[in-house]
Each structure stands twice: as structure tokens, then as C-alpha cells.
Amino acid sequence: MKIGVLGAGRMAEALVPGWVRAGHEVLIGGRTPAKAEDLAQRVGAKAGTLREAAEFGDAVLLAVLLAGLEETLVAAGGPEGALAGKTIIDCGNAVDLSDFSQITFHGGTSMAEEVARLAPGAHVVKAFNQAHGDVWKKRPLSFDGRPFTVPIAGDEGGKAAARALINDLGAEALDAGDLTQARHLEAMAIIVIRLLFSGYDPMSVFTFTGRGATGQPDSSR
Ligand SMILES: NC(=O)c1ccc[n+]([C@@H]2O[C@H](COP(=O)([O-])OP(=O)(O)OC[C@H]3O[C@@H](n4cnc5c(N)ncnc54)[C@H](OP(=O)(O)O)[C@@H]3O)[C@@H](O)[C@H]2O)c1
Numbered sequence: 001m002k003i004g005v006l007g008a009g010r011m012a013e014a015l016v017p018g019w020v021r022a023g024h025e026v027l028i029g030g031r032t033p034a035k036a037e038d039l040a041q042r043v044g045a046k047a048g049t050l051r052e053a054a055e056f057g058d059a060v061l062l063a064v065l066l067a068g069l070e071e072t073l074v075a076a077g078g079p080e081g082a083l084a085g086k087t088i089i090d091c092g093n094a095v096d097l098s099d100f101s102q103i104t105f106h107g108g109t110s111m112a113e114e115v116a117r118l119a120p121g122a123h124v125v126k127a128f129n130q131a132h133g134d135v136w137k138k139r140p141l142s143f144d145g146r147p148f149t150v151p152i153a154g155d156e157g158g159k160a161a162a163r164a165l166i167n168d169l170g171a172e173a174l175d176a177g178d179l180t181q182a183r184h185l186e187a188m189a190i191i192v193i194r195l196l197f198s199g200y201d202p203m204s205v206f207t208f209t210g211r212g213a214t215g216q217p218d219s220s221r
Contacts, residue, residue: 001024001025001058001059001161001164001165002024002025002026002027002056002057002058002059003016003019003024003025003026003027003057003058003059003060003061003165004026004027004029004052004053004054004055004056004057004059004060004061005026005027005028005029005045005053005057005060005061005063006029006050006053006054006060006061006062006063006064006072006073006076007029007030007031007061007062007063007064007068007072008028008029008030008031008032008035008036008038008039008040009035009063009064009065010133011061011063011091011128011133012028012039012061012063013039013042013043013133014133014134014135014136014137015061015063015091015128015133015136015169016028016039016043016045016061017043017044018136018168018169018170019165019168019169020043020044020045022168022169024165024168025046026040026043026044026045026046027040027045027046027047027048027052027053027056027057028040028043028045028046028047028048028053029047029048029049029050029051029052029053029054029076030047030050031050031068031071031072031075033047033049036048049075050072050075050076051075051076051077051082053076054076054077054078054082054083054086055077055082057086058086058087058161059086059087059088059089059158059161059162059165060076060083060086060087060088060089060122061089061091062088062089062090062091062092062115063091063092064092065092066092066093066094066095066096066111069092069111069114069115069118070114070118073115073118073119074118076119078115078118078119078120078122079118079119079120081120081121082119083119083121083122084119084120084121084122085121085122085123086122086123087122087123087124087125087157087158087161087162088115088119088122088123088124088125088158089125089126089127089128089158089161089162089165090111090112090115090124090125090126090127090129090182091126091127091128091129092111092112092115092129093111093129093186093189093190093193094110094111094114094186095186095189095190095193108183109183110126110179110180110182110183110185110186111126111182111186112124112125112126112153112154112179112182112186113179113180113182113183116155116179122155122158123154123155123156123157123158123161124154124155124158124179125152125153125154125155125158125159125161125162125179126152126153126154126179126181126182126185126186127150127151127152127154127162127166127173128150129185129186129189130150130151130185130188130189130192130206130208131148131150131192131202131206131207132192132196132202134202134203135148135202135203135207136169138203140170141169141170141171142170142209143203143207143209144209146209147170147171147172147209148170148171148172148207148208148209149171149172149173149174149208149209150166150171150172150173150174150208151173151174151175151176151185151208152166152173152174152175152176153175153176153177153178153179153180153181153182153184153185154178154179154182155178155179156178159173159175174208188206191206192206
């Protein structure tokens, strides 16, 4: 698959190497060209502008802070339809990072729903917003023998691509519903972020795991 990445920060750095290893072609677009170029070189991807990343990807990872959301999607051509028909996987959280006690939802909605507004026609799926980026370095990516699980919420038209890209990282998707459920996934992430900033080990916070071979919850735990 061709994957465009909007953002050249920590989450792009956490997720792209696994996709490159799985054989996907990745183009990283950044607001700051030197950062995108540097990251692309380190992870085996190409670099370009935000618009080039939007046009390149069949699937597009959006990995930016809330403060940069509108600026990024406008530069990528979202409002003009450059992302129409593509899957956008949004890993962001509607959090004001200047104050960890404050949750900033846009009028009761989520970052992912804002993405859908700013990129009409795109298939938006919320994913990867819960776990700290360092979790993606774990090998194997399992806990007590069970696969790491990534909750997703969004447009049905984007879920197959999102599932495939989650599987390619050695994890499993857990379907949490339609795009409105992104509000709840982003709210859960507020708790994760607070725990991480109070010193918890990234591996220990909300470590979602698969149900194991029986498919039943294990009542012995
Ligand atoms: N880090 C994690 O462990 C983690 C885990 C799960 C979810 N998330 C979420 O994923 C998203 C990306 O996080 P990250 O850790 O990758 O962030 P980051 O390292 O700070 O990178 C943010 C990216 O957003 C870009 N950006 C564009 N406009 C911006 C603006 N006006 N203000 C600030 N940044 C702007 C930055 O551009 P420049 O390169 O030009 O600065 C950078 O490429 C966030 O919404 C975060 O909540 C993060």
C-alpha cells in the first residue's frame, strides 16, 4: 500500500518503521521540510510536502497536535478534496497540551470528527491514539502471549485499510464503532496521558490485549 504521513513527529517515527518493514511505500510530509527529510531518511521512507503526502497515500496517517490540525489539513488540500476517497487514520487527541488538566473538545466533538469536516469525502478512522509511541518498539508486540489490541472508531469505508495496517505492525484492531465513538477514545487518552506524565511506564497503561485462543475473556485473572 502507499502510505502518506502528515506530520513528522514522535507518532510518525513510532509507526512508520513497521510499515516500511512490512513492505509499504511511505512518504512523510511535514510542516518543517528538514524534519520530514531527517525522519524519512532514518526510517526508510521518502519525504515531501504535506500536499505531496496527501496525494501519494492510498491511506494517510495524520499525526499532528490539535494546534496544527487545521493548518495541516489545509496545506494537504483536505478542504479542496485532495483526500476524498482515501482512508485517513487519525492518531491525534483533542488535548490542549499546554495544560494537562484541560480537555479541549471542539464543541462536544472529537479531533477525528474535525478531520472529517476538514477533509470531505475521506474515510476517517481514529486509531493509535491510546498507547504511547514507545509501545510500538516492543518485540514481540504481545503481553502475556496475547496480541496488543488497537481500538478503532470511524467510517466503515476506512476500517479494512486501518485493520490491515494495524496487523502489519503485529497488533489487532478492536472495533469501537462509528466516528462519533472517537470522542470516547480521545477522552480515554486524556487519562492515559495524565498517567504517563505522572510517571507510569508506557507499557502498563491501558494495555489492551486480545482475548486469547478460546475467544473468551480469561476469568482466572
Ligand atoms: N507521542 C505519543 O506517544 C502519542 C501517542 C498517541 C497519540 N498521540 C497523538 O498523536 C498526535 C501527534 O503526536 P506526536 O507526539 O507525534 O507530536 P509531535 O512529536 O509534537 O509532532 C507533531 C507534528 O505536528 C506538526 N504540527 C503542524 N502544525 C503544528 C502546530 N501548529 N503546532 C504544533 N505542531 C504542529 C509538527 O510539525 P513540526 O515538525 O513543524 O513541528 C509535527 O510534525 C497528537 O495529537 C498526540 O496527542 C501521541
